[in-house]
Every structure is written in structure tokens, then in C-alpha cells.
Amino acid sequence: MSRIYNFFPGPAALPQEALAAAHDEFFDFEGTGLSLLEMSHRTEAYERVHREATDMVRELLDVPSDYKILWLQGGASLQFSMLPMNVLKNGQSADYVLTDYWSERALTEAQTVARAHIAGSSKQDGYRYIPTDLYVDPCARYLHITHNATIFGTQYHELPKTYGVPIVADMSSDIMWRKVDVRRYGMIYAGAHKNLGPSGATLVIVNEEFLRGAPKNLPSMLRYDVHIENESMYNTPPTFTIAFIGHVLRWIKAQGGLDIIEARNREKARKVYDFIDSSDGFYVNDVAREDRSMMNVVFNMATPELEARFVAEAKMHGFIGLANRGERGGCRISIYNAVGLDAVDSLLNFMADFMVQMHIPQRPFDHTTLAAM
Numbered sequence: 001m002s003r004i005y006n007f008f009p010g011p012a013a014l015p016q017e018a019l020a021a022a023h024d025e026f027f028d029f030e031g032t033g034l035s036l037l038e039m040s041h042r043t044e045a046y047e048r049v050h051r052e053a054t055d056m057v058r059e060l061l062d063v064p065s066d067y068k069i070l071w072l073q074g075g076a077s078l079q080f081s082m083l084p085m086n087v088l089k090n091g092q093s094a095d096y097v098l099t100d101y102w103s104e105r106a107l108t109e110a111q112t113v114a115r116a117h118i119a120g121s122s123k124q125d126g127y128r129y130i131p132t133d134l135y136v137d138p139c140a141r142y143l144h145i146t147h148n149a150t151i152f153g154t155q156y157h158e159l160p161k162t163y164g165v166p167i168v169a170d171m172s173s174d175i176m177w178r179k180v181d182v183r184r185y186g187m188i189y190a191g192a193h194k195n196l197g198p199s200g201a202t203l204v205i206v207n208e209e210f211l212r213g214a215p216k217n218l219p220s221m222l223r224y225d226v227h228i229e230n231e232s233m234y235n236t237p238p239t240f241t242i243a244f245i246g247h248v249l250r251w252i253k254a255q256g257g258l259d260i261i262e263a264r265n266r267e268k269a270r271k272v273y274d275f276i277d278s279s280d281g282f283y284v285n286d287v288a289r290e291d292r293s294m295m296n297v298v299f300n301m302a303t304p305e306l307e308a309r310f311v312a313e314a315k316m317h318g319f320i321g322l323a324n325r326g327e328r329g330g331c332r333i334s335i336y337n338a339v340g341l342d343a344v345d346s347l348l349n350f351m352a353d354f355m356v357q358m359h360i361p362q363r364p365f366d367h368t369t370l371a372a373m
């Protein structure tokens, strides 16, 4: 079986070991004689799978006991609405930092159900940096940030000062890229299908105090307290996705934990940025250096035609997912946890070859040979 190098932004590459583990138990889950896909979520076997995945999140991210861990559905996109519906009441408002398309969507959804304001934005500069001059309303119920801007290739490496206003972070594309200090957030949420597993589940880590006083007159499926009460089994959870995430988390542990994963991620990103920066402008990453994403490296080339040719030739050589289909355009290399250093090295070799090939001036057609015939 041959696998190709997958640089898609999400759903994205998964650890081979996790795929193999899911494969091994696919038809017969731990000797039960049935697949996990066929199994009731009310079985002891599934409940253990569910609990183990939750416990590993708590262990890997060192989640304090007054934070709840939830597995929800509806993607990160539903959190754009659930968060303000549960947390903003009686005219309270929230502040949003705009760093890309996803934060714009989060703001728009908040504004459809409550009051939400822009605390800062780098939109006028093509989202090439994380804005630091924020106006955070001291009465805001929370400040929402997009931890890693998947499409524009920026990432928070330092949290903004909020003087007591809780931070809520959309970590869909950089959850588990390293440890974070969970205490610094009121809530963290992440769609699974970038750095955590396949699509279908959203991880929510939320401080109980932050949710205090949430309204009860919301549809049950949209209430955090209902999901907390039922340990994310108020309705049928996405059992296979959660089981698979369990395999990914086990893989992270087997690698030596998040410190090792972080070191690897930094090494991969350093290699890619060093290569791009030393390409004499053939490949250009114009994101502010201190805000560069360790997960999604965006770059441009001289013309859109050259970029399209790059993407097509890369695909012929077995490197897929390199076109940035978002509104930013250009190219993007997504180097999540499951993308190995070997994949990065192979891609950079290809990129070096492509650059040389494009720089060789085409030899003009020699008409004298024609005349001699």
C-alpha cells in the first residue's frame, strides 16, 4: 500500500499508527464480535472508549478539575453560536479579535444572537499579523480569539492582555500542537478534523464558573449545562470519531507527550520558513515573523499561474493539499502533528527542484538546425 504526502488543511493527515489501530479493531472491537460502528453508545465498551478519550485530553493538556471537557457536534461553526447564546445574557456583550475568515464568521454568528464588537482587526492589512492594539471593553463577557488562523497562516504565540476579561479561543487548527495553560482561558473549542482526528466531533474545554447563570430557555442540544450533565451523551455521540481521537491521543502519549510533539512541530515549521525565506523571493511568506503559524504555512509565488503550476506538479509528485482555497489564495502547507519530518523534507526537496526548473531560461529554438535539414 502506498500513501502519499497529505498537506490538506482539514480533514487532514492522521497518524499512521492511529489508522492502523482503528483498522485492527474495525470488524471486531476488542473481541466483542462487532464493530464499534455497530455498537450502542450505552454499552460498557463504548463508555470506556468515551471516558478514556476525555481522560487523555485532561491528562495531556493538564486540564484543571473545575474545567469540563465536552464532545459536541455541529463543528467549530456551531460553537460560534452556542457560545454567545449560553454566555451573553441581559444585554451583555462580547469582544472579538478579527484575524481571518473564521473569526469574522464567529463575530457574525455572535451578532445574530447578541451584542458583539470588534476589539481589534488586521483585516485592512490582509490579515498578515495578529493585532496587538486592542480595545477590550472591561465589561465584555469574554474576548474571542482565533488561536491559529488556518487560512491566513498566523498564530497567537502570546495571549493578549485583557485585564480580567476571560479569553475564549477557537483552537480548531492548533489544539494539541503543544501544551497550553488552560487556566488562562474561559473556554477553548476545536473542531476535531484538523489536528485531533476525523471530522464529526468538537472538543470543548470550559470553565464551570464561566458558564454560571447560563439561560435555561435554550433548546437542550444548544445548552452546555445539558451536555455537561450527560457527559456528552445527551444524544448519540459520534462514537467512531471519538474512538479515533482516542487513538490519536494514545499516539501523542506514545510519542512522549506534547513537549515532544511541540519540539517536532517547531522543527518542521523552522525548516519550511527557513527554506521559503532563503528562496530569494521565489516563494514568499509575508506574514509578520513573530505571528507566523507553526501549523499552516502560507506562501505566494510571482503569479497565480505559477502557483497553479506548482500545485499541479506537486500533485504529480505525490504532494497534495497545497492550494489555499480560502479567500487568501496562493499556496499553503499544513503541517499538523501527524505530518512527519520526512514529509516536510520530501516536499522541500521538491520545492527546491521546482524553483531551479522554473529559473532555467528556456533555450530559444535554434532555427539553423531547421535550415540544415
Ligand SMILES: *Cc1c(COP(=O)(O)O)cnc(C)c1O
Pocket (backbone or CB within 6 Å): 010, 074, 075, 076, 077, 078, 102, 146, 148, 149, 150, 170, 171, 172, 173, 191, 192, 194
Ligand atoms: C476549520 C475551522 C473552523 C470550522 O470548523 P468546522 O468544524 O468545519 O465548523 C473554525 N475555525 C477554525 C480556526 C478553523 O480552522
